[in-house]
Each structure stands twice: as C-alpha cells, then as structure tokens.
Amino acid sequence: MSDAVDLLDYDPNRGRLTRYYLRVVAFLLLSAGLVRAAQIMGVGFDAGHFLTFERPWQAAMIVLCILDLLAAVGLWINAVWGPVIWAVAAITEIAMYTLFRDIYGQHQERILAHAALMGLYIAVLLGDRRRRRDE
Template sequence: MVFLRMVAVSCFWFGLQYWAMLVGYAGGGMARFDLLLPAWRAAGVSLAVVFPVAALGLWLAVSWGPVIWICAALGQVLMYTVWRDVFGSNILVPAMHALIVTVYALFRIALFLERREKASRVSSGLP
C-alpha cells in the first residue's frame, strides 16, 4: 500500500508537470499548448489527463489504478525511446519507469506466493 501511494504521488507530480507545461507556467511559457508541435500536443494533453487519473487509482488501491499507470508509463517510454527524434531523448524517464514496474511486479509475485502458501496451510480440521 505504501509503495502504491509513493507511485501515486509521482504520477500526480508528472501530471502537474504536464499541466504546467501546457498552460505556460513551466519553461517560461515556451511550451504552451498553442506553441507546441502536434505530436507534443497529443502527448502532453493525454499524459496530463492520464497521470492524475492513474494517481487517483493507485492512491485508492483500486484494480484499474496500476493498469492506467502502466499505460501512462508505456506512453512516456515510447515517447523517449521509439519516437526520440520527435520528443527528444531522455533515458532517465524510461529507466525510472522500468525500475518501478520491476519493483511492482516483484511485490505482486511475493504477494501471490504468500497467499498461495497461506491457502495451502489452511486446514478444515476434519479427518
């Protein structure tokens, strides 16, 4: 639960960064929506919406939270790896997402193994 909330805070921060960029608050107004290239407009608006939604889902620990988060993270990874000629190269963001997704997967595997072991130890007490 603590891990999901930490990821939720980071997703909310990403969302705020995209909103600040789009409204001209960040970057001295040079990355306002009306000044962006169409690819950045699409990516910026999408991620400005998806990251806060993912943050809400992760914070509440609902089943759709990690799904939305993975979609947003995948979008950013694709931006900075596959389409780096359009969005620029930023190896830190894909590396960070890969690390956090790996830690999340390890937590899920550990939780699954713990629940499976606990279920196998349960006995009904009947002969």
C-alpha cells in the same frame, strides 16, 4: 444500489506492501500530472508557452497529463484499473522516447525510471502473493 467500495472496484486482495508501494507511485504520478498541467497552462520553470510547442508535443503533454492524473487516482484508491492506466501511461511515454525519438528526443532516464518502477511493482506484488500463499 451497492456500496461505494463496489463502485470503486476496490481490490482487497492486495497485500499491505503492495498498497503502500502503489501509494508512493500514485504520489509520483500526481506530481508528474500536475507539472504537466502547469506546463499546459503556461506555468513552469522551463517557461515556453503551450501554444509555442509543436503539435506532437502538445498532444503528448495533454495525453500524459490525463493518464498520469487518472493513474494516480486509481492507484491511490486501490482500484483494480489503477495499475492498468499506469501501465498505459508508462508505455506511452516509453514509446515517445524510443519509437518516436526523432520527434521527442531521447530521455533514457525517464525510460529507466518507468522500467524500474514497474519492475519493483512486479517484485512487490509477487512477494505479497507469495507471503499470502505461505500463510
């Protein structure tokens, strides 16, 4: 049996800055996932019980809760699948507020936040790769 590092699909090739950035994003996703979980359980500031929401909102809350928490774990442990799950979660939420805005409404700030986080990730990743190549 291989060691635990292999089982987690750890990516040792990521640069230090990329790993730190992904840890920050993991913390943000963990926070978002826990807030969504609290909403599903009926706990939250905006009240509203989960069962009173329309079916599309219930489905979205459950899917995004799972995706956010999975992405947070994947990014925190530096797994190669972490950014993939994060991208799926971001694309799902962006699609909710663009393609299906008649159901979910428009939340430009969330769309911009996802785009900014992903754009910064790509910039940090490319910067780390360039720095490693120049060494």
